């Protein structure tokens with residue numbers, strides 16, 4: 454895409470903040486106002502605008518407005534996930550939908566200023582979750598919502614991922630997690646338990662019960678049926694302290710399938726398109742892993758095509 458941008462001499466502005474969307478008396482989009490890094494303001498004229506400004510996972514204010522219960526949560530998102538696009542669109546009459554639907558990711562290491570999402574692959578390859586007693590408390594591969602809720606219901610509101618060398622061999626990302634100091638290592642289950650202040654007896658009992666479930670392919674405690682290919686028995690053993698954090702905002706700007714932005718009456722705002730996490734309503738109440746990148750590709754392309762058609766058409 455960058456190559457095409459260069460070939461066609463398309464001006465590209467980085468480190469600017471779009472501060473408003475402009476429209477004319479007929480209600481058609483005419484461009485945007487923006488602020489340059491030095492504070493100067495500028496207007497860019499255009500017959501159409503595609504909003505692709507991402508979600509609002511890093512906006513404490515918007516989260517507090519729609520989900521006060523999540524106001525104190527940390528986030529996995531980069532600081533630019535401010536939800537600006539939602540406010541810009543709302544200011545010119547766009548409708549926002551399902552703003553209360555916010556996905557919380559269950560396994561986020563957050564003991565340092567930076568949060569680190571510990572990917573599903575760790576559980577998928579066989580890790581278990583234990584509470585401060587060293588006991589399992591949930592089917593670790595339930596939906597993000599179910600697993601997050603069960604962690605938040607624990608007295609400590611956090612848990613430990615426990616795994617062994619065989620899981621580590623399967624998940625390359627663990628090398629990175631360890632490299633940046635997120636992983637606690639124990640030569641065996643007992644020493645690991647001592648290092649993270651869990652009862653060695655209880656954790657050993659939990660691991661041997663889990664290994665039995667893996668052998669029998671039957672998790673009588675929590676009904677887990679996936680990520681049971683290998684026992685936790687290859688030394689050394691590892692733990693990562695995790696807790697849930699805001700991860701993805703399912704709600705956003707109301708669009709139709711051609712990415713037109715709709716107002717509160719369901720009418721198209723002429724010249725305004727939105728795609729990606731800034732748009733709402735595609736995922737329902739549980740965005741499935743992988744579906745966001747797919748959304749950005751599919752709807753980003755659609756928005757490009759539709760806005761080009763709009764411009765070339767009669768406008």
Ligand SMILES: Cc1cc2nc3c(=O)[nH]c(=O)nc-3n(C[C@H](O)[C@H](O)[C@H](O)COP(=O)(O)OP(=O)(O)OC[C@H]3O[C@@H](n4cnc5c(N)ncnc54)[C@H](O)[C@@H]3O)c2cc1C
Nearest residue numbers: 470471505506507529530533537570729730743744745746
């Ligand atoms: C840690 C992590 C892991 C993830 N893993 C996956 C995964 O494995 N699979 C998957 O499908 N999804 C995953 N997601 C979700 C996915 O990455 C995001 O939903 C997706 O990247 C959003 O893309 P976007 O283009 O809509 O917005 P973004 O990529 O957020 O881009 C929006 C851009 O707009 C800029 N912007 C915002 N406001 C303004 C303004 N006023 N003026 C100018 N610019 C502005 C922002 O700075 C940003 O650069 C993950 C998310 C996180 C945080």
